Amino acid sequence: MAAIIIQKSQNICSCEQPMTAVYLITQGRVKVQCPGGSYQIGTGDVAGICEICSDIHFLSYIALEDTTLMPYPLTGMDALDNLLQKRPSIARLFILSLFRQFNAMMEQNSVSEVESSELYRKLQADCELYAGLCEQYKIQSRIPAEINEIQACLEESPDEWLNKYYFSLQHVYAGADSDILLQEPGLSLGMLRKGSLDLNKTYRVLDAQLQYRSQIVSCYFSPSGNDLFDALTKLYYRLCQTGQDSGKLYESIEQILHLPEKYPVSQESQAVSRVEAFRKKADTLARPDMTQGNGDSSDSDILTHLEGSLETILDYAGLPKDKESSFREHVALYRAAADKNSTNDECTRLRRALTDEFYILYSEVFERSLSIPDLPIPVRMFLYFGFVDEELAGEDNCKILYRLACYMNAPGQTGVYTFYDWLMSIYNGDKSPSRSELDEDFDDFIHQQKRKGNLTAAEIAALENNAMEKVRYELQNLFPSANKVTFGRVTTFCPLFTADNVLKDLNTSFVTPEKISNALEVLKNVDFSAFYRETIDYEASQSMNREPIHVEYLPDIILLPNAGIRGSLWQEIEGRKRNSPSRMILPVFYMENLDTVLARMTGEFRWEMCKRIQSGRWNDVSEPSLTSEYFDYMQFYKKNSELSKDAREKIQNSLTRAKNSFREMFVRDYITWILYEGSGSARLNKVARRILFTYCPFPASMDDALEQNPMYSELLSRQKILSGQRIHKLGVLKQRLRNNGTPVPDCLDQEIAFASRKLI
Numbered sequence: 191m192a193a194i195i196i197q198k199s200q201n202i203c204s205c206e207q208p209m210t211a212v213y214l215i216t217q218g219r220v221k222v223q224c225p226g227g228s229y230q231i232g233t234g235d236v237a238g239i240c241e242i243c244s245d246i247h248f249l250s251y252i253a254l255e256d257t258t259l260m261p262y263p264l265t266g267m268d269a270l271d272n273l274l275q276k277r278p279s280i281a282r283l284f285i286l287s288l289f290r291q292f293n294a295m296m297e298q299n300s301v302s303e304v305e306s307s308e309l310y311r312k313l314q315a316d317c318e319l320y321a322g323l324c325e326q327y328k329i330q331s332r333i334p335a336e337i338n339e340i341q342a343c344l345e346e347s348p349d350e351w352l353n354k355y356y357f358s359l360q361h362v363y364a365g366a367d368s369d370i371l372l373q374e375p376g377l378s379l380g381m382l383r384k385g386s387l388d389l390n391k392t393y394r395v396l397d398a399q400l401q402y403r404s405q406i407v408s409c410y411f412s413p414s415g416n417d418l419f420d421a422l423t424k425l426y427y428r429l430c431q432t433g434q435d436s437g438k439l440y441e442s443i444e445q446i447l448h449l450p451e452k453y454p455v456s457q458e459s460q461a462v463s464r465v466e467a468f469r470k471k472a473d474t475l476a477r478p479d480m481t482q483g484n485g486d487s488s489d490s491d492i493l494t495h496l497e498g499s500l501e502t503i504l505d506y507a508g509l510p511k512d513k514e515s516s517f518r519e520h521v522a523l524y525r526a527a528a529d530k531n532s533t534n535d536e537c538t539r540l541r542r543a544l545t546d547e548f549y550i551l552y553s554e555v556f557e558r559s560l561s562i563p564d565l566p567i568p569v570r571m572f573l574y575f576g577f578v579d580e581e582l583a584g585e586d587n588c589k590i591l592y593r594l595a596c597y598m599n600a601p602g603q604t605g606v607y608t609f610y611d612w613l614m615s616i617y618n619g620d621k622s623p624s625r626s627e628l629d630e631d632f633d634d635f636i637h638q639q640k641r642k643g644n645l646t647a648a649e650i651a652a653l654e655n656n657a658m659e660k661v662r663y664e665l666q667n668l669f670p671s672a673n674k675v676t677f678g679r680v681t682t683f684c685p686l687f688t689a690d691n692v693l694k695d696l697n698t699s700f701v702t703p704e705k706i707s708n709a710l711e712v713l714k715n716v717d718f719s720a721f722y723r724e725t726i727d728y729e730a731s732q733s734m735n736r737e738p739i740h741v742e743y744l745p746d747i748i749l750l751p752n753a754g755i756r757g758s759l760w761q762e763i764e765g766r767k768r769n770s771p772s773r774m775i776l777p778v779f780y781m782e783n784l785d786t787v788l789a790r791m792t793g794e795f796r797w798e799m800c801k802r803i804q805s806g807r808w809n810d811v812s813e814p815s816l817t818s819e820y821f822d823y824m825q826f827y828k829k830n831s832e833l834s835k836d837a838r839e840k841i842q843n844s845l846t847r848a849k850n851s852f853r854e855m856f857v858r859d860y861i862t863w864i865l866y867e868g869s870g871s872a873r874l875n876k877v878a879r880r881i882l883f884t885y886c887p888f889p890a891s892m893d894d895a896l897e898q899n900p901m902y903s904e905l906l907s908r909q910k911i912l913s914g915q916r917i918h919k920l921g922v923l924k925q926r927l928r929n930n931g932t933p934v935p936d937c938l939d940q941e942i943a944f945a946s947r948k949l950i
Contacts (some may be wrong), residue, residue, distance in 0.1 A: 193260050202237055202251040202259065209246055211261045212238035214283060218257025222291065223250040224393060225400040226302050229294035230254070230529050236287040240295075242270060243386040248393055270382070274375040281378040282363060288385040289360040293533045293681055295392050296353045300679055302399045304693045304755060304781050306343045309406050311783065313337065313418075316442050320422055327434060332421040337409050343402050351849065352388055357533070357681050364535065407449055413458035419446055423468050443468070445695065492592045496580045499568035503578065506562070506569050507554040517547040521686070525581055530690050531682040541684040545670075548576075548685045553665050556613055557658065570595040573610040575778060576687040576751035584689030590696040591687075604703035605771065606747045608778060609669070616664055617657045621746070624773055625761050626667035632660055633765070668760070672748070676777040678755035691753050692779070699779040701749055709788045710744065716868030718889040718949050720792050721745065723799075725769050730935035733927060737920070739941040745772040745795070753779035757787035759794035762802060772799070786861065793860030796886065797853050816885035817856075823877050824852045830877060837875045860886070868892075872901060880905060890947040916945040 193216065196202055202213060202220065219232045231237065237251045242264065262280075264270055274281050317333055324331040359381075362368055371377055410419045422443050429436040447468070450461040500521060504514050520543050524530060527537060555572060559565060571577035571591050580588050598608065607615065615621040623632040630638070636653055639645045645653065653659055674683045677691075714720060722740040748760070754777030764770035774791045800817045801808040809821040827833060827841050848854040859874060863882045866873045874882065883905045888896065893910075896902040920942045927934050 193258050196253040196257045196259060198253055198255050198257075200253050202253060202257075203247050204250045205247055207247045209238065209241055209244055209264065211263050212236050212242070212284075213251075213259040213261050214280075216258045216260055219254040220257060221252045221254050222294075223252065224295060224298055225396040226305070226403070227298045227396075229291070229298060230532070231287065231291060232534075234283060234287065235290065236284055238264070239284050239288045239382070240291050240386055240389045242267070243383055243390065248390070267379070267383070271375065271379050274378050278372055278375060278378075281372050281375070282368065285363050285378060285381050285385075286360060288382060288389075289356045289363070290533055292356045292385055292389050292392070293353060293360070295389055295396070296356075297531055297533075297679065297682060299392055299396055299399075300755070301693060302396055303343075306399045306402055307782060308694045309403050310340070310342055312445065313340065313406050313409060316418060316422065316446070319438060319442055320418070320425065323425060323429070323439060327429070329425065329428070332416075332424075334409060334412070334417055334421075337418065340406060340409065343399065353681060356385065356388075360533075403453055407453045407455055408459075410446055410449055411455045411459040411461040411464070413456055415459075417459075419443075419461075419464065422446070427471070440472075489589055492589050493580070493585060496568060496588050496592060499571070499577070500579045502566055502568040503551070503555065503572050506566060507551055507558060509551065509554055513547065513550065517544075517551060520544050520547065521579055521582070524684070524686065524688075525579060530684070530688055531679075533681060541682070544684055544686060548578075549665065549670055552669070553662065556610070556661065556665070559610075560617070560658075567592060567595055570598065574598055574608050574751060576685050578686045582686060582688045584692075587687075587689055587692060587696060594696075594700060604707070605744055606701070606703040606706050606749065608749050609751055612746075612748050613661050613664060617661050619657065622765055623660045623663045624668045627671055630667075631765055632663050635663060668748075669750075672758075672760060672775045673750045673752055675758050676750045676754040676756050676775050677752045685752060687751075687753065693753070693755070693781045696753075696779055699753070699781055701747075701776055701778055701780050701784070705784055706747055706788075709784045712785050713788055713792055713864055714949065715891075716864050716888060717792070717886045718947060719887065719944070720796065721772075722944065723769050727935065727937045730937055733932050733935055734938060735923065737923060737938075737941075739937050740944045741769065743769060743771045745774045745791075748773060748775050749778040750775055752777045753781060755781045757791050759791045759798065762795055762798040768802070786865065789861045789864040790857055792864075793857035794853075796860060797856050800885075816881065819881050819884075820856050820878075821852055823881060824855060827877075832877055833875060841875075870895065870899075876901070883909070887947060889949050891949070913945055913947060917942060920945060 196218075205223075213236065215231065215233055215235050215237065217233055219230055220235070220237055221228050221230055222237070237259070238247065241247055241249065262273060317337060320333060321331055323329070363371065408417075410417055422439065426436055426439050426443060429439065447465050449455070450465060455461040500518065504518065509517070520540060523540055524544060527540070529537070552573070555569060559569075559573070565573070568577065574595055575591055577583055577591055583591065612621070616623055625631045636650060639653075640650055673685055674680055677683050719740070721744050722742050724738050725741050726736055727734060727739055757774065757776045757780070760773040760775050762772045764773070772795050774795075776787065780787065797817060800815055804813065804815050804817060807813045808815065808817045811818045811822040823830070824841075824845070828838055830838075833841070844858070845855060848858065859878050859882065862873045863886060867879065867882070868888065879901065883902070887909060893906060896906050920938065924934055924938055924942070927938075
């Protein structure tokens with residue numbers, strides 16, 4: 191069939207049109223529209239290949255420029271099978287295009303999930319702010335009733351493993367060794383059908399999430415006008431007119447003003463005209479003083495100061511000229527890329543090159559900062575946030591990053607470190623380097639060098655005491671892996687800060703010690719013993735008769751310089767010291783819920799710490815422990831008479847989603863334990879609940895509520911008996927010390943409080 195030319199901005203095919211052909215793009219670019227977003231395809235891609243298992247198109251295709259297409263009629267699977275039989279060379283193009291588009295759709299899904307959860311949290315926060323102000327100023331609340339019907343988005347995500355699966359297949363089929371696969375038309379047809387079905391599932395999830403966001407937006411802008419936007423703006427006018435503090439309310443409304451630009455709203459709601467009317471009226475009122483996080487510089491001064499930031503950073507680093515030129519060239523190419531998160535080979539190679547050069551630059555800048563501590567603001571922004579170029583970051587983000595960098599302080603005793611501060615703590619000898627992905631720490635590394643004879647005794651002695659070598663070990667082993675993990679979207683990862691990766695307001699997502707402290711308090715109010723370790727107080731060992739006590743070691747939180755969506759436990763102890771803080775990693779701008787990710791990381795810590803303590807018997811149920819009992823529960827759940835048929839089926843489905851990982855299953859149950867069971871919402875089955883209650887007990891402050899709940903009353907009674915026995919033993923020891931005239935050590939009183947399940 192002859193090629194056809196589609197003019198710029200014309201439709202190739204639209205959603206709900208009959209599926210009659212697929213179109214190979216021989217020249218040009220095409221925008222593919224999916225629910226809530228879009229992605230681009232170009233030369234070598236195939237429009238419609240994602241929909242071969244559908245009778246109609248569920249995506250729309252629009253030419254971004256004059257585009258040449260080669261149509262291939264497609265009336266069903268038989269037609270596609272015949273085409274692959276006659277033209278086996280075309281199979282590679284079809285398959286690779288499908289894989290690229292699937293990965294692009296999964297990228298859209300990641301963004302959509304964050305937008306949905308963030309929009310829901312925004313709605314909840316606005317309602318809470320409004321209700322609080324109404325109560326404070328004795329004003330009747332007007333929150334629309336339909337808001338109470340909206341729950342957190344529970345739409346199940348597509349399996350995350352599919353992203354890596356198709357990304358790996360893309361590499362396989364792009365290589366020369368793929369010819370043997372292409373010799374089997376049946377295999378090619380199967381690949382295309384499975385990919386199309388998986389993509390259709392992802393499309394349905396995206397569509398459900400878009401409908402969910404539209405439902406939330408309609409709470410702000412409804413056709414009746416009796417909506418949350420109306421309630422908030424009228425409250426704002428009232429507070430301004432009476433001279434009350436309306437700063438937080440204005441900040442909240444200012445974010446709402448952008449919703450009609452981002453999401454479709456009904457014309458009957460008159461959202462655009464109402465937004466403009468508010469802007470005009472707000473200008474006539476006294477605008478609140480927005481000083482949160484701001485420096486003294488004006489916006490124009492900040493942007494002027496940041497002009498040529500890349501050159502400032504490169505000049506400070508003093509890289510060799512060839513590396514400096516290469517990085518500058520790659521940044522320019524990245525800046526010019528229309529789709530910086532594209533998964534095509536060219537963009538992937540560019541991101542990989544930038545990643546390698548970024549880490550070299552970071553190492554040089556850090557080392558230079560030791561001798562030139564007066565850091566220019568662009569350099570501070572680079573070290574703290576991965577900022578490289580003002581155009582990549584965007585004007586609005588630049589202003590926020592600048593002001594945050596101006597006021598960044600040393601971590602003090604908070605246990606929360608920016609990555610730059612973490613490196614400084616290693617350099618100063620306050621912390622030891624972290625373990626590598628191969629579970630090898632700095633001492634292991636030196637031992638390996640010694641064993642292999644790579645270094646002399648003098649060189650080893652110098653290496654052991656070289657602070658900069660310890661920093662380099664951290665930069666080489668923790669930084670690249672942890673930065674990618676915390677970013678979350680591994681297939682499109684690039685460490686340079688770009689506006690494309692900012693999924694919510696930076697001021698809101700910026701992780702501070704205060705936010706971490708608050709999230710830890712939320713967790714400890716449910717699992718009070720999460721970070722306690724059993725030990726011996728050797729200073730008071732004689733008076734304590736070597737009675738074991740429990741001491742809390744809160745984790746070190748390391749904030750990687752990126753805007754990401756993941757957090758993870760990096761190591762459960764420092765080196766080989768069991769009584770030391772764990773290490774957890776987060777992005778410095780975290781785009782999701784901090785309480786949830788802290789619960790996940792603590793669940794990972796609980797599991798790994800128990801395995802370390804139990805050593806080789808971590809899964810031996812004859813020695814009861816959290817891991818052994820949970821392992822036994824997972825291994826034999828099908829034969830467990832305590833579980834109903836529905837419960838067993840649910841476990842089986844959950845195990846499949848967790849890729850048969852007992853650790854991941856426990857972490858998910860632990861998150862449920864903290865976020866739901868801890869607030870009185872029963873979600874776990876009785877076996878999982880018993881294990882969690884035994885090894886992650888609630889504090890005593892929750893006993894009154896638990897006693898009224900039949901699911902917990904028996905567990906609580908057993909817990910009280912065990913606690914009572916422990917408290918009695920400690921009480922006898924305390925009385926004996928008093929009778930002997932021996933001062934009672936503080937650790938004994940603290941242990942009695944711990945045994946009583948009291949928050950210390």
